[in-house]
Amino acid sequence: MNPYENTPTARLIADRIRDLSHRKTQAEIASEAGFANANMMSMLKSGKNKLPLDRVPSLAKALEVDPAMLMRLALDQAVGATASKAITDIFGTPVTENERGWLAEIRDASDNSDPRLTGRSRAVLRSIFGK
Numbered sequence: 001m002n003p004y005e006n007t008p009t010a011r012l013i014a015d016r017i018r019d020l021s022h023r024k025t026q027a028e029i030a031s032e033a034g035f036a037n038a039n040m041m042s043m044l045k046s047g048k049n050k051l052p053l054d055r056v057p058s059l060a061k062a063l064e065v066d067p068a069m070l071m072r073l074a075l076d077q078a079v080g081a082t083a084s085k086a087i088t089d090i091f092g093t094p095v096t097e098n099e100r101g102w103l104a105e106i107r108d109a110s111d112n113s114d115p116r117l118t119g120r121s122r123a124v125l126r127s128i129f130g131k
Contacts, residue, residue, distance in 0.1 A: 002046050002047040002048045003047065003048075003050075004047035004048070004049070004050050004077055005046065005047030005048075006047060007047060007073075007076070007077050008073045008076070008077075009044075009050070009051050009070075009073040009074055009076070009077040010044065010045055010046065010047040010077075012063075012065065012070070012073060013041070013044050013045045013051070013059075013063065014045035014046075016063040016064070016065060017029060017041060017045055017063070020063065020064065024062075026038060026041045026042070027041075028062075029041055029059075029062045029063065030062075032058065032061065032062035033055055033058045033059040033061075033062040033063075034055060034058045035055070050074075050077045050078055051070075051073075051074045051077060051078070053071070053074055053075070053078055056070050056071045056074050066096040066097050066098065067094075068094035068095055068096045068097075068099075069094070069096045071094045072084075072088075072093065072094050075087060075088075
């Protein structure tokens with residue numbers, strides 16, 4: 001039984017291992033992330049084990065993903081969605097490098113006027129993503 005199977009964290013790890021397989025072995029990724037046992041990657045991608053939060057920065061680097069995104073997923077996996085929400089309500093949502101780029105562009109485009117998210121601006125933004 002794999003209690004974390006099909007979690008977004010396990011799927012991301014499996015996808016990135018697959019995507020990087022032409023350049024790195026699973027053992028190399030495990031080593032870069034600081035795991036003594038390369039088998040840990042198999043356990044993470046199958047959902048047998050949850051991702052230890054202290055390994056997020058090194059694993060994000062090894063998998064070539066944004067650490068804030070991986071931390072968000074790992075928090076949900078580690079403590080559950082309700083506790084993860086409480087943590088982010090207090091400390092804020094980890095923001096990825098890409099999201100920081102969007103925020104910088106909004107600030108620049110609005111001349112740092114702190115624009116309100118209106119129904120119209122929400123609709124325009126969602127249309128960019130086909131929603």
